[in-house]
Amino acid sequence: MSQIDDFLAMLAAERGAARNTILAYGRDLEQADDMVGGALESASPAQLARLGQGWASLAPATLARKVSSLRQFFGFLVDEGVREDDPTHALPRPATRRPLPKILSHEDIAALFERAETEASSGEKLAVRMLALLELLYGSGLRATELVSLPVSAVPRDAPFLTVTGKGGQTRMVPVSQRAKAAMSAWLPLRDADSAWLFPSRTGHLTRVRLFQLLKALAARADLPPEKLSPHVLRHAFATHLLEGGADLRALQTLLGHADISTTQIYTHVDAARLVKLVNERHPLARHRASD
Template sequence: MSGLRGPRPDNQAPGKRRPRDPLFAAVAGAFPFVPPLLDFFLQYLAAERRLAVNTLAAYQADLFSFFSFLARHSGGPITQLDDIGPDHLRAYLAACHRDGISARSNARRISALRAFFRFLLGEQLLKRDPSALLDLPKPGRALPKVLSMAEVDLLLAPPAQPTPLALRNHAMLHLLYATGMRVSELVKLPVAAVNRAGHLRVLGKGTKERLVPFGEAARQTMAVYITQGRPRLLKRRRSDFLFVTSRGTAMTRLRFWQILRDRALFCGIKRAISPHVLRHSFATHLLEHGADLRAVQVMLGHADIATTQIYTHVDTARLKAVHRKFHPRG
């Protein structure tokens, strides 16, 4: 196989695993040619396709999962990438299935492998694409989980004690439901992104900016937090981030997840809840009340309207449930 045609990735390449990572060490030990090619691919995804850091990490995890399997179950010597064939991919998929990995996750892993092989083929670093003839059934799309309006009301009820942390949490929950933002967008939101007229400038996937409106209820909770809660959290410190911790640092996705989980338990919401459930609820409730699908797509930041159309299926499922419950011959 010829050498790399692009610049060799440095130690700060997107998604690059540290040499002390056991999985990295296992793959690098079995296939020393893989890590440089993988770093080259991740740099391409970051620079040319402008994929988000979380997406790059997912690509890396899926690819290392495959090569880790191959290191243990290759069934023969693999000294270069061209030694990998469709049978290796089928064996990997079968092992994933035996391990209880869902069809959707398997499809995602193969999508990562296909993108990797096609990239190397285009760079003339691969003679043939082992995934080209692989026939994968398309997994059905699971309907997103959605909160009822009663559950939303419980979740967004004013805090009993208006402490700075309670005001912050209340504002974050209100804003997430009011805008349908991703949690990664919420925790990185700068103060300057908030427009007092009721709009947010959100930096989404691929660093694409979009303008998202929010209503009066969210505006009021934000105003209370900004004037009363945030200054007391920051004290005399400065931060560009809208939502900060008690130490004045930016919020994290994990911390917000914990806040949401604790709030749901406190409100008596028994089922599992995540930040994305609020995003799903935002879209579904808008469509249920007559919003235009294209407008919801823009607010969610979906590049393809087909991604947004799943929420129309949720509404259809709800209508069917109502029909079965109330129609005399349902």
């Protein structure tokens, strides 16, 4: 096997990378191998710099993917002791625009909850769990990993907050709505009482992959396109709909657990129409003209 094959095998075995991801990385690395004349694993910084020059006409997103493939490949070689140096400092640093998040309308959310609430009213265990998951994703803006890894100890008794451990091990307090609290109260007596997790599974806690599957199945039952729904999309809906309701961007940063306000500012693009209306209605000059 070549070093490229070894790297792709590691992606599949240790990182659980999707087949399409592995295929894309393989194409990028094989192309780079051809461009440097073979033996990519031995390429010098000068050769990688020429690679970047050859990719100058590519779209920023494509260039970013190729650079990422090479950075991970050479990082793997260093970790495996195949190389002592990492030559990827010679690669370009493409600036990519952060894509706008997918948006769920208020009507989409209403349809989703109507279906989940109807199913949960039966008292069936998995339906009650689904409603609790949905309430916490949309009502508190949790990340998928934060949600599935919630311990039972994080559930509030009196205070209306969850204690969540987010990226980088940072802990934050997340408000829990009355609706979400009611959904959790219905779920708690049904869960496995011996588990330390709020949403247990046979081997630990519910996985991110299973959460994705459950949401897409719920979307289909609610007559929504399954590809339109994911935990991240519900988190975006939480943020966008809060902004529409007049939430402060700094408060939203705290709720989402963003370390940098620039990450939160993407939502100002989503809600641009409301911001224009706000300036037209609330700016002092607008009020002055209205009184003339």
